[in-house]
Amino acid sequence: MTIGIFATITPQPQHREAVEQELRLMVQHSRAEAGNLRYDLFLRDDGQAFDLFELYVDQAAVDAHRQSAHYQHYRAATADWLSAATQVRVVHALDLAPFSQSGERS
Incomplete structure (x- = not known):
């Protein structure tokens, strides 16, 4: 069953740009994982x-x-840069629009 995750990350104001850089790096690597659709x-x-x-x-x-x-x-990199614990919501997909093999909506 397809699993979705919604996560909210709230950095301390002085670390916002550094957290964004780390998130962008994680996005790049995560999209290449086997089993990742988006x-x-x-x-x-x-x-x-x-x-x-x-x-x-x-x-x-x-x-x-x-x-x-x-x-x-x-x-590890962002552990001390957040102003609150990351809020994570796990959901199970019931009705998804079709995606191509590249992960883009068709």
Whole structure:
């Protein structure tokens, strides 16, 4: 079953740019993972918090992502830069628009 993850990351103001750089690096690596269908980064209207939308083919792909070197690097690098714990919501897809093999909507 396809699994979606919505995550909200709120950096301390003085670390916002550094967190964004680390997130962009993680996005690049995460999109290349086997089992990853989407990994999209958004900036909130307030310009201070980020949202990630992640989509995986199954729980094994989620687990592999969380064990990956780039995810572990991101967690270690940003541990002291966040103003709040990352909010994570895991959802199970019921009705998704079709995607091509490249991950783009068709």
